[in-house]
Amino acid sequence: QKEVEQDPGPLSVPEGAIVSLNCTYSNSAFQYFMWYRQYSRKGPELLMYTYSSGNKEDGRFTAQVDKSSKYISLFIRDSQPSDSATYLCAMSADNNNDMRFGAGTRLTVKP
Amino acid sequence: AAGVIQSPRHLIKEKRETATLKCYPIPRHDTVYWYQQGPGQDPQFLISFYEKMQSDKGSIPDRFSAQQFSDYHSELNMSSLELGDSALYFCASSLLGATEAFFGQGTRLTVV
Numbered sequence: 001q002k003e004v005e006q007d008p009g010p011l012s013v014p015e016g017a018i019v020s021l022n023c024t025y026s027n028s029a030f031q032y033f034m035w036y037r038q039y040s041r042k043g044p045e046l047l048m049y050t051y052s053s054g055n056k057e058d059g060r061f062t063a064q065v066d067k068s069s070k071y072i073s074l075f076i077r078d079s080q081p082s083d084s085a086t087y088l089c090a091m092s093a094d095n096n097n098d099m100r101f102g103a104g105t106r107l108t109v110k111p
Numbered sequence: 112a113a114g115v116i117q118s119p120r121h122l123i124k125e126k127r128e129t130a131t132l133k134c135y136p137i138p139r140h141d142t143v144y145w146y147q148q149g150p151g152q153d154p155q156f157l158i159s160f161y162e163k164m165q166s167d168k169g170s171i172p173d174r175f176s177a178q179q180f181s182d183y184h185s186e187l188n189m190s191s192l193e194l195g196d197s198a199l200y201f202c203a204s205s206l207l208g209a210t211e212a213f214f215g216q217g218t219r220l221t222v223v
Contacts, residue, residue: 006153034211043115043201043214044154088153099144099212101153 003027006089006102015111019076023089023102026070030091030100033065035074038086038104047087048074079109113138115204115215123221124192132187132218136204142166143185144212145177146201154201160185161207192222 006023013019021035032051036044048063050056050072056063062075072091076083086106090099116135124130136143142161146154147170156169160179171177174192179185189196199219203212 036214041219043216046211046213049211099156101155103153 002103003100004089004091004102007105008103010106010108012108012110013079015079015081015109017079017109019074019079019083019107019109021074021076021087021089021105021107023072023091024070025072025091025100027091027093027100028067028070029093032092033063033072034090034092034099035061035063036088036090036101038088040085044088081109081111084108115202115213117200117202117215117218119218120216121219121221123223125223126192126194128192128222130189130192130220132189132200132202132220134185134187134202134204134215136183136185136202137213140204140206140213141183142205142207142212143179143183144203144205145171145185145187146203146214148199148201148217150198152198157187189220194222196220197222 004025034049035047037047038044050065053065053067060077064073086104088104089102092099118133144159145157148154157171159167163179175189177187199217201217203214205212
């Protein structure tokens with residue numbers, strides 16, 4: 001079993017929809033949780049990061065971490081075609097900077 | 112703002128050849144990470160450096176080696192290349208303890 005599980009999709013939604021992306025993990029040592037967006041043939045781009053449990057909001061993006069359930073989410077409100085990309089969750093333990101990535105969820109937002 | 116620079120962007124090598132990938136981190140970042148991403152795969156951590164010393168090691172094959180130089184740039188040396196080494200190789204940089212890492216655009220290595 002992988003340390004980080006993420007449904008690879010693909011996920012297709014109409015423009016304006018609310019998108020929910022999720023990851024589960026097994027390593028309770030993970031403290032830092034990141035979401036990366038990766039366009040085709042490009043490097044992953046950091047979108048959000050959170051420490052421990054809780055919510056964090058940045059514009060149309062909200063990241064949630066539930067450490068008790070080992071479950072993290074990324075919500076995208078008012079989704080746009082430009083949000084079409086692969087979204088990767090990543091996490092690392094305290095003082096351990098090598099991140100473990102999920103498989104990535106491919107999202108398509110249709111105009 | 113300056114980002115992580117990787118060179119070359121594309122590289123084609125034959126089996127058993129060697130390759131050197133270079134990474135120039137964001138200015139003032141002291142930590143560099145290397146990742147390998149196969150087609151349709153998530154990035155796999157290879158190795159990281161902090162202040163020119165190896166700080167962590169992941170699934171890096173023995174045929175590969177890496178180092179970080181005094182100007183904080185890093186090089187990934189790959190020898191006896193195999194077809195399975197064909198992948199995107201990403202470098203990321205951060206400030207130690209900041210955890211958020213910023214990725215370069217990657218080097219696409221094709222071994223033929």
